[in-house]
Amino acid sequence: MMTLRRRFTLFTIFWLIFILILFNIFVYFFVIKITTRSEQTVLTNKVNLILDNKRMETPGNLDDPDLLTEFYNVNEMIRIITPSGQIINQIGSDEELLALPTDYRLTHNKGVNSYAGKRVLYLKEPIYDEMKVVAMLEIVRKLNVLDSYLQILVGALAVTSMGAVLFAIFGTFWFTSRLTAPIQHMVQTMREIDRSGKLRQIDLGGREESAELQQLVRAFNQMIDRLDRTFEKQKRFVADASHELKTPLTVISSYANMLKRWGRDDEKVRDEAVLAISNEAVRLQNLTKSMLMLAEAEQEDWLKLERFDIVKMIDEMARMMHTTFHRTIRVHSEPVGMMMYADKDKIRQLMVILLDNAIKYSKESIDIHISSTKNAIRIDVEDKGIGIPEQEIPHLFERFYRVDGARARSTGGVGLGLSIAKRIVELHDGSIDVFSKPNQGTAIALQFPKKNH
Numbered sequence: 001m002m003t004l005r006r007r008f009t010l011f012t013i014f015w016l017i018f019i020l021i022l023f024n025i026f027v028y029f030f031v032i033k034i035t036t037r038s039e040q041t042v043l044t045n046k047v048n049l050i051l052d053n054k055r056m057e058t059p060g061n062l063d064d065p066d067l068l069t070e071f072y073n074v075n076e077m078i079r080i081i082t083p084s085g086q087i088i089n090q091i092g093s094d095e096e097l098l099a100l101p102t103d104y105r106l107t108h109n110k111g112v113n114s115y116a117g118k119r120v121l122y123l124k125e126p127i128y129d130e131m132k133v134v135a136m137l138e139i140v141r142k143l144n145v146l147d148s149y150l151q152i153l154v155g156a157l158a159v160t161s162m163g164a165v166l167f168a169i170f171g172t173f174w175f176t177s178r179l180t181a182p183i184q185h186m187v188q189t190m191r192e193i194d195r196s197g198k199l200r201q202i203d204l205g206g207r208e209e210s211a212e213l214q215q216l217v218r219a220f221n222q223m224i225d226r227l228d229r230t231f232e233k234q235k236r237f238v239a240d241a242s243h244e245l246k247t248p249l250t251v252i253s254s255y256a257n258m259l260k261r262w263g264r265d266d267e268k269v270r271d272e273a274v275l276a277i278s279n280e281a282v283r284l285q286n287l288t289k290s291m292l293m294l295a296e297a298e299q300e301d302w303l304k305l306e307r308f309d310i311v312k313m314i315d316e317m318a319r320m321m322h323t324t325f326h327r328t329i330r331v332h333s334e335p336v337g338m339m340m341y342a343d344k345d346k347i348r349q350l351m352v353i354l355l356d357n358a359i360k361y362s363k364e365s366i367d368i369h370i371s372s373t374k375n376a377i378r379i380d381v382e383d384k385g386i387g388i389p390e391q392e393i394p395h396l397f398e399r400f401y402r403v404d405g406a407r408a409r410s411t412g413g414v415g416l417g418l419s420i421a422k423r424i425v426e427l428h429d430g431s432i433d434v435f436s437k438p439n440q441g442t443a444i445a446l447q448f449p450k451k452n453h
């Protein structure tokens with residue numbers, strides 16, 4: 001396959017050669033035309049001078065040898081020819097010109113002829129005597145001086161054209177090598193990434209390159225950066241997840257050992273071990289469930305959109321939670337019914353996550369406010385619980401993040417709830433904000449844009 005550089009060079013050279021050929025042809029013919037025309041003017045002037053001569057008016061003088069001598073010129077031949085084709089007067093020294101055949105013409109006639117490869121300019125003019133043509137004046141001029149100049153011109157044009165082509169070859173080669181060097185550099189970096197499996201950005205070393213290449217490099221580096229962060233996130237997730245799995249498994253295995261050794265005899269040990277094992281098993285169950293949920297939520301095109309009454313749904317949920325946890329959950333809404341276009345199961349899941357936190361981290365009643373503005377539906381979940389220190393709020397949505405490890409462990413939390421919640425909100429193009437004061441309470445504000453479908 002042809003490289004960009006070779007293609008570019010070839011194109012430039014051929015294009016240049018084409019232009020040069022056209023240009024040279026134009027110059028050559030233009031010069032011929034201009035110079036021939038000026039020579040012709042010289043001849044015309046001479047003919048006029050000869051014809052103006054007083055002695056020409058007497059017909060008997062046409063064969064006077066002195067008539068033409070003053071007009072003698074090395075490269076010319078002048079002669080007078082009678083209608084019968086007889087040369088009656090002639091000057092000139094050039095053998096070739098003198099040997100030209102006579103060709104009698106009644107009318108004015110001029111042009112360029114070529115004899116044996118040499119260009120010859122001629123002019124024929126009738127000589128009148130009382131309105132009657134009595135003879136013809138013929139003047140012929142060799143263009144050999146002009147032609148030697150033309151040869152020099154052709155040589156000069158050839159040399160300069162060749163020089164231009166050579167310069168163009170070196171120029172485009174140099175230019176394209178500068179142009180393609182960063183591309184080659186990029187290809188090399190990509191190959192290295194492919195070989196070593198280690199992500200690396202392209203460094204152009206601050207050299208000034210064209211805007212397009214800079215864009216390309218920047219886009220590539222951004223992509224690498226993104227991949228890098230994704231890999232990093234994934235690695236951290238695996239590390240965190242295995243760490244989370246390790247703790248309950250350690251607890252289970254150590255209690256199982258205890259049961260093996262003393263469980264047969266000591267009833268107290270047996271009860272404690274069974275309780276711990278069953279607690280940790282539940283914790284493992286929750287953990288794997290949350291992790292599955294998160295993995296599922298990470299996938300795009302995951303929404304099953306439908307229209308439903310959000311107030312009705314939250315109302316039912318509050319009643320159910322009240323019976324299960326014996327906690328007061330008040331739902332305030334304006335207006336009473338509100339339609340929402342979203343994935344119903346995911347919104348329910350989101351509300352469960354938020355209510356679960358509110359129940360876990362507070363002891364008093366919980367308030368849910370649902371309101372609707374022109375463009376959005378807003379849901380606030382408020383509790384009067386332990387709250388969250390301000391510096392912890394930015395980290396809440398990180399996976400496995402718990403405000404106080406020990407405290408959270410006693411409540412059995414995994415630390416995935418809010419990261420799942422955030423993902424669900426993002427999938428719905430909504431926003432989630434946390435307002436909290438330690439020992440006063442927490443409010444989570446959800447906002448979803450209204451969509452009409």
Ligand code: ATP
Binds near residue numbers: 404416
């Ligand atoms: P789970 O995955 O089981 O929900 P979790 O509740 O610990 O575990 P998140 O729901 O993600 O995890 O919450 C992260 C942390 O934020 C919690 O550990 C808790 O410390 C804090 N938090 C969340 N909601 C509240 C709240 N309403 N009041 C006080 N602290 C809260």
Ligand code: MG
Binds near residue numbers: 353356417418
């Ligand atoms: Mg939670």
